[in-house]
Amino acid sequence: MIYINSSSASPYFNFALEEYLMTEKDLGDDEIFLFWRTNPTVMIGRYQNTYCEINEKYVKENNINVVRRNSGGGTIYTDMGAWHFTFIEKNHKENGISFGKFTAPIVQALRQENIDAHFNSRNDLLIGNKKFSGNAQYRKDDAMLHHGSILFNTDIKAMVESIT
Numbered sequence: 001m002i003y004i005n006s007s008s009a010s011p012y013f014n015f016a017l018e019e020y021l022m023t024e025k026d027l028g029d030d031e032i033f034l035f036w037r038t039n040p041t042v043m044i045g046r047y048q049n050t051y052c053e054i055n056e057k058y059v060k061e062n063n064i065n066v067v068r069r070n071s072g073g074g075t076i077y078t079d080m081g082a083w084h085f086t087f088i089e090k091n092h093k094e095n096g097i098s099f100g101k102f103t104a105p106i107v108q109a110l111r112q113e114n115i116d117a118h119f120n121s122r123n124d125l126l127i128g129n130k131k132f133s134g135n136a137q138y139r140k141d142d143a144m145l146h147h148g149s150i151l152f153n154t155d156i157k158a159m160v161e162s163i164t
Contacts, residue, residue: 001030001031001032001033002027002030002031002032002033003033003035004017004021004032004033004034004035005034005035005036006034006035006036006037008036009037009038009039009080010038010039011038011039011041011043011065011067011078012065012067014034014036014038014084015067015069015070017034017036018034018070018086018088018145018147019070021034021086021088022088022090022140022143022145023140023143027090028090029090029091030090031087031088031089031090032086032087032088032090033085033086033087033088034085034086034088035083035084035085035086036083036084036085036086037080037082037083037084038065038078038079038080038082038084039065039079039080040062040063040064040065040077040078040079040080040155040158041064041065041066041067041077041078041079042054042059042064042065042066042067042075042076042077042078042162042163043067043068043069043075043076043077043078044066044067044068044069044075045068045069045071045072045073045074045075045136046068046069046070046071046072046073046138047072048074048075050066050068052164053075053163053164054066054075054162054163054164055161055162055163055164058161058162059162062158062161062162064077064158064162069136069147070138070145071136071137071138071145071147072136072137072138073123073134073135073136074134075163076134076149076163077154077158077159077162077163078149078154079154079155079158081151081152081153081154081155082149082150082151082152082153082154083149083150083152084147084148084149084150085106085147085148085150086145086146086147087102087144087145087146087147088143088144088145088146089143089144090142090143091142091143098137098144098146099119099123099135099137099146100119102135102137102146102148103119103123103125103133103135103148104119106125106133106148106150107119107125110127115127116128117132123135123136125148125150132150132151133148133149133150133151134148134149135147135148136148
C-alpha cells in the first residue's frame with residue numbers, strides 16, 4: 001500500500017489529488033491510502049442541490065470553501081479540526097458497495113486504543129451512538145475510491161451554521 005500524507009489544506013487540491021491517484025495508470029496497481037485535512041469547507045455530495053444544503057450568507061461571510069465531491073452522500077462541514085482519509089483500489093473486483101471493507105481498518109485502529117468504535121448501516125462510524133465519521137464511495141472504470149471524515153476538534157458552531 002502506498003501512503004500519502006497531503007500537506008495541502010486546500011479541498012480543491014485534495015479532491016484533484018484523489019482523482020489523479022485514482023485515474024493515473026502509471027502509478028501501478030498498488031492500493032493507496034491518502035490522509036488529508038482542509039481549511040473550513042462545505043463538501044456537497046454529487047447528487048445534492050448546493051443551494052438547498054448550505055447557508056449561503058454565512059458561508060460567504062466566513063470565507064468558507066464550497067466544493068462538490070465526485071462521491072454521493074450528504075453535505076458535510078469540515079475544517080482543520082477534522083481528518084480525512086481516502087482508500088483507492090485500482091483493480092477493485094467486487095461488485096456493489098464495500099463500505100465495511102474500507103472502514104474496518106479505522107475501526108480496528110480505534111479498538112486497539114480501547115475505543116469502542118463500530119460501523120452502522122448508514123455507512124457511518126460511531127462511538128456508542130455518536131457519529132464521528134461519514135463515508136462515501138465512487139467508482140471509475142475498475143477503480144474504487146472510498147473516503148471518509150473523522151471529526152476530532154471541528155468548530156461545531158460553524159458546522160451547524162454552514163449547513164441548512
